[in-house]
Amino acid sequence: MPETSVLVVDDEESVATTIQAILQLDGHEVVAVTTGAEAIRILGERQFDVVLTDLRLTDVDGVEVLKEVQRTAPETAAIMLTGYASLESAIAALRSGAYDYLMKPSDVEELRATVNRAIERRMLRRRLVELEEVDRLKTQFLSMASHELRTPLTAVMGFIQVARRRLVRASDKQGATDWKEEATRAAETLELAQRQSRRLARLVDELLDVSRLQLGRVQMTRSEIDLVTSLREVVERLRLLNTTHAFEFSDHAKTAPVLADRDRIDQVFENLMNNAVKYSPGGGTVTVVVAREGDDVHVSVTDRGIGISPEELDQVFNLFYRSPDPRAGHVGGLGLGLYISREIVTRHGGKLWAESAGEGSTFHVTLPLAAPAAKAGAVKDPAGARRA
Numbered sequence: 001m002p003e004t005s006v007l008v009v010d011d012e013e014s015v016a017t018t019i020q021a022i023l024q025l026d027g028h029e030v031v032a033v034t035t036g037a038e039a040i041r042i043l044g045e046r047q048f049d050v051v052l053t054d055l056r057l058t059d060v061d062g063v064e065v066l067k068e069v070q071r072t073a074p075e076t077a078a079i080m081l082t083g084y085a086s087l088e089s090a091i092a093a094l095r096s097g098a099y100d101y102l103m104k105p106s107d108v109e110e111l112r113a114t115v116n117r118a119i120e121r122r123m124l125r126r127r128l129v130e131l132e133e134v135d136r137l138k139t140q141f142l143s144m145a146s147h148e149l150r151t152p153l154t155a156v157m158g159f160i161q162v163a164r165r166r167l168v169r170a171s172d173k174q175g176a177t178d179w180k181e182e183a184t185r186a187a188e189t190l191e192l193a194q195r196q197s198r199r200l201a202r203l204v205d206e207l208l209d210v211s212r213l214q215l216g217r218v219q220m221t222r223s224e225i226d227l228v229t230s231l232r233e234v235v236e237r238l239r240l241l242n243t244t245h246a247f248e249f250s251d252h253a254k255t256a257p258v259l260a261d262r263d264r265i266d267q268v269f270e271n272l273m274n275n276a277v278k279y280s281p282g283g284g285t286v287t288v289v290v291a292r293e294g295d296d297v298h299v300s301v302t303d304r305g306i307g308i309s310p311e312e313l314d315q316v317f318n319l320f321y322r323s324p325d326p327r328a329g330h331v332g333g334l335g336l337g338l339y340i341s342r343e344i345v346t347r348h349g350g351k352l353w354a355e356s357a358g359e360g361s362t363f364h365v366t367l368p369l370a371a372p373a374a375k376a377g378a379v380k381d382p383a384g385a386r387r388a
């Protein structure tokens with residue numbers, strides 16, 4: 001269990017420190033204070049899992065502390081400490097949302113049991129919130145995925161229908177040139193259908209990748225490759241496919257041997273460069289830089305696009321994550337690319353992270369350079385093997 005935090009508020013210092021000592025023995029982090037004012041000040045600064053407060057403090061009513069807990073951290077469980085005389089106010093506190101109360105002087109076992117119960121409930125609530133978020137993401141993902149798959153599928157069906165009609169018409173035609181012209185146009189339409197099916201296949205592959213990665217069933221076949229050469233080829237490929245953006249490639253190292261699964265590593269850089277294009281709707285140059293840094297090779301992919309806000313810099317690597325930024329909304333995507341890329345890089349012993357200063361973003365990848373003695377060969381992905 002992770003360390004849990006408890007705030008104890010009692011104006012009798014001996015009571016506060018005794019409770020503190022008992023709960024510390026159970027492994028909790030305990031802060032003890034003797035005034036309501038001090039408690040309210042601390043609650044403004046940080047959160048606790050449980051707050052134990054005396055109902056009758058010299059400076060303020062314990063209910064004020066309870067209110068502050070509810071205002072600053074509604075998930076925190078508040079337990080009221082009370083004497084027999086103020087049982088009624090304890091019940092009133094329960095009505096206004098306190099989790100429980102303890103009669104003073106309280107029995108050690110009862111104190112521990114009450115606090116542990118409160119903590120357990122707190123953990124369950126936290127887990128519930130997490131699961132609700134996962135559930136929300138899954139629902140959102142399902143609707144997005146069906147839309148993303150439906151779009152190319154509709155296009156494929158439409159193009160095939162058009163091509164078919166053209167071929168039927170061509171077979172009715174008498175003249176050789178007329179026939180040829182219709183057939184050529186049918187072939188062009190089929191090419192469009194083919195392009196859309198490729199997009200469809202890519203989406204399905206990404207979905208399969210995610211489930212395989214999560215099950216630890218991705219086998220990486222590593223051999224020594226030169227990252228500079230393979231990057232240059234990926235850049236060339238993207239140059240041919242994207243006429244709207246310019247690609248700049250600077251190699252500060254002639255070669256960079258790494259022990260890697262070439263297809264998987266290409267996939268990472270294709271993802272990063274595709275994102276660079278997708279998220280810079282105004283065009284601009286995509287810059288790819290590769291350099292050696294100590295025992296690593298460092299690659300950066302920089303665009304001049306919409307950028308990423310500081311709080312999203314790490315979130316973008318989460319599964320299904322898509323930015324709420326309306327400027328990112330116009331392009332399709334499932335929020336899988338960066339998740340998959342980070343998994344692949346991590347399994348190669350490297351790192352992948354993002355940087356952005358408002359305008360434009362840079363994605364950095366580091367991979368360990370192959371040791372000179374490293375032998376080429378198929379190695380089962382160790383991380384995957386451990387998980388499987």
Ligand SMILES: Nc1ncnc2c1ncn2[C@@H]1O[C@H](COP(=O)(O)OP(=O)(O)OP(=O)(O)O)[C@@H](O)[C@H]1O
Binds near residue numbers: 278306321332335337
């Ligand atoms: N270069 C970039 N500039 C700005 N935002 C980016 C960039 N790359 C990624 N993002 C943000 O991170 C999110 C996640 O990216 P990711 O590549 O994982 O998914 P995607 O591009 O939305 O879909 P796909 O699964 O097709 O790759 C994007 O939706 C976008 O909001």
Ligand SMILES: [Mg+2]
Binds near residue numbers: 271275336337338
């Ligand atoms: Mg992407």
